[in-house]
Amino acid sequence: MFYKSTRNSEIKVTSAEAIAQGISKDGGLFVPSEIPSLTQEEIKSIGKMSYADRAFTVFSKYLTDFTDVEIRYCVDNAYTDKNFDTQNIAELKKLFDGAYVLELWHGPTCAFKDMALQILPYLLTTSAKKINLDKKVVILVATSGDTGKAALEGFRDVEGTSMIVFYPEDGVSAMQKKQMTTQEGSNVGVCAIKGNFDDAQNGVKKIFTDQKIAEKLASNGMMFSSANSINWGRLAPQIIYYVSSYAQLVENGDISMGEKINIVVPTGNFGNILAAYYAKHMGVPVNKLICASNANNVLTDFINTGVYDRNRHFYTTISPSMDILISSNLERLLYHICGENDSMIRDWFGKLAECGKYEVSDEVKKVLKDEFYAGCCDDDMTKECIKELFDKYSYTSDTHTAVAVKVYMDYVKATGDKTKTVIASTASPYKFSGAVLEAISGQKSEADEFTLVDMLAQRSELSVPTSIKALKDKDIRFAQSVEKTDMESFVMEALGISEN
Numbered sequence: 282m283f284y285k286s287t288r289n290s291e292i293k294v295t296s297a298e299a300i301a302q303g304i305s306k307d308g309g310l311f312v313p314s315e316i317p318s319l320t321q322e323e324i325k326s327i328g329k330m331s332y333a334d335r336a337f338t339v340f341s342k343y344l345t346d347f348t349d350v351e352i353r354y355c356v357d358n359a360y361t362d363k364n365f366d367t368q369n370i371a372e373l374k375k376l377f378d379g380a381y382v383l384e385l386w387h388g389p390t391c392a393f394k395d396m397a398l399q400i401l402p403y404l405l406t407t408s409a410k411k412i413n414l415d416k417k418v419v420i421l422v423a424t425s426g427d428t429g430k431a432a433l434e435g436f437r438d439v440e441g442t443s444m445i446v447f448y449p450e451d452g453v454s455a456m457q458k459k460q461m462t463t464q465e466g467s468n469v470g471v472c473a474i475k476g477n478f479d480d481a482q483n484g485v486k487k488i489f490t491d492q493k494i495a496e497k498l499a500s501n502g503m504m505f506s507s508a509n510s511i512n513w514g515r516l517a518p519q520i521i522y523y524v525s526s527y528a529q530l531v532e533n534g535d536i537s538m539g540e541k542i543n544i545v546v547p548t549g550n551f552g553n554i555l556a557a558y559y560a561k562h563m564g565v566p567v568n569k570l571i572c573a574s575n576a577n578n579v580l581t582d583f584i585n586t587g588v589y590d591r592n593r594h595f596y597t598t599i600s601p602s603m604d605i606l607i608s609s610n611l612e613r614l615l616y617h618i619c620g621e622n623d624s625m626i627r628d629w630f631g632k633l634a635e636c637g638k639y640e641v642s643d644e645v646k647k648v649l650k651d652e653f654y655a656g657c658c659d660d661d662m663t664k665e666c667i668k669e670l671f672d673k674y675s676y677t678s679d680t681h682t683a684v685a686v687k688v689y690m691d692y693v694k695a696t697g698d699k700t701k702t703v704i705a706s707t708a709s710p711y712k713f714s715g716a717v718l719e720a721i722s723g724q725k726s727e728a729d730e731f732t733l734v735d736m737l738a739q740r741s742e743l744s745v746p747t748s749i750k751a752l753k754d755k756d757i758r759f760a761q762s763v764e765k766t767d768m769e770s771f772v773m774e775a776l777g778i779s780e781n
């Protein structure tokens with residue numbers, strides 16, 4: 282299997298090259314040349330395996346240039362209860378009749394990003410070895426709050442790598458900020474920018490694809506890569522838990538083999554839901570992929586009308602990890618459903634860069650409607666949903682997960698669909714204690730983030746993750762903040778490369 286660039290189908294690389302590079306030189310994203318399949322027998326047998334073995338099975342289909350020993354090394358080091366607070370790695374729980382939450386936040390930083398970022402350092406260093414890369418890999422990250430911390434934790438003190446993370450100064454929760462600014466490790470740096478997530482992501486993409494900067498790095502023995510979901514090494518691990526959850530439902534007797542399920546995903550950059558799309562096209566029986574957005578509902582409109590228009594107000598919400606108006610991974614989806622027509626992709630994404638808007642063809646619109654359902658909800662509805670889940674089902678949900686549950690409830694009302702449904706739960710409520718507590722108690726509190734954690738712990742039955750508790754005593758290491766136009770100079774200075 283090869284990986285092609287969405288902007289030039291002629292470019293073909295191995296998975297190791299795709300993972301080491303992060304993004305294609307032409308600005309396109311790497312996609313597999315074909316989506317491999319899983320038979321029903323294979324899916325059934327996955328239900329009896331450990332999570333590491335499930336991961337091994339799925340990776341073997343995508344990382345065809347890796348040896349079995351290499352894949353084993355990656356999955357066994359990442360998916361252990363040393364890194365996750367549950368042996369199952371991803372927990373599947375019944376929420377109410379017909380609906381299950383897939384809790385993806387039992388890793389070290391309490392968000393679903395750990396599912397991929399605990400393994401990415403192993404995939405990346407193995408890839409670098411395989412292609413005889415003798416350069417230091419510099420990983421640039423733009424984060425809406427959770428990727429940053431998960432990437433820092435994954436790559437901390439990993440030999441041959443260094444990492445710089447940019448986050449929007451006023452666009453992350455107090456706990457998210459604390460997690461990042463106190464990060465330990467000798468190879469990491471963190472910087473706030475005066476701007477939103479889209480500014481951070483655009484800045485990082487620009488630095489990545491600048492030929493002059495690439496040459497400067499090369500002459501200093503370095504190269505860039507990415508830990509954002511533009512990197513295939515971030516996406517592939519996310520496919521596993523969708524396959525795994527289906528196999529688990531079969532194993533538990535909740536569904537019969539072959540029975541279709543819906544999958545609901547609270548969506549920002551479109552990485553997580555795209556992984557569900559890959560799982561479906563590998564052979565996991567899926568009825569609808571349900572795309573849930575917050576007030577930044579550019580994807581809701583896109584799926585419903587076929588017009589992508591980012592020229593709209595940017596809302597700062599209580600589900601900040603979804604405060605995004607440019608969803609990078611949509612490019613991969615569109616490449617697949619427009620028949621791998623790279624000139625169409627160049628046209629649409631050229632328009633997006635130029636005027637912030639494009640419209641897809643009628644055939645693509647039809648496929649989007651067949652595969653997806655899209656909905657959105659604002660902060661008030663999110664809080665109502667958190668309260669309902671808490672009061673009715675004794676479930677303490679974070680703000681992002683609540684967006685997904687609310688959109689799912691709207692979907693059921695609108696369609697009457699009784700298909701069993703898996704809802705991706707993407708963060709621990711303790712990362713957003715203030716908003717969750719306010720939703721449950723009806724009162725806003727001015728207490729600091731650790732007092733809020735204690736207050737939430739008193740009300741809910743959920744224990745506080747040890748990594749959150751430990752933050753309290755950590756010193757701030759990274760307090761710097763720059764203009765969005767100064768990201769490049771910050772990077773060069775951090776790497777000790779002179780600008781001239």
Ligand SMILES: *Cc1c(COP(=O)(O)O)cnc(C)c1O
Pocket residue numbers: 392393394426427428510547548549550551552553554602603681707708
């Ligand atoms: C990143 C994130 C999302 C959005 O995921 P995408 O893959 O960017 O669509 C949703 N919820 C939480 C908690 C996140 O951290």
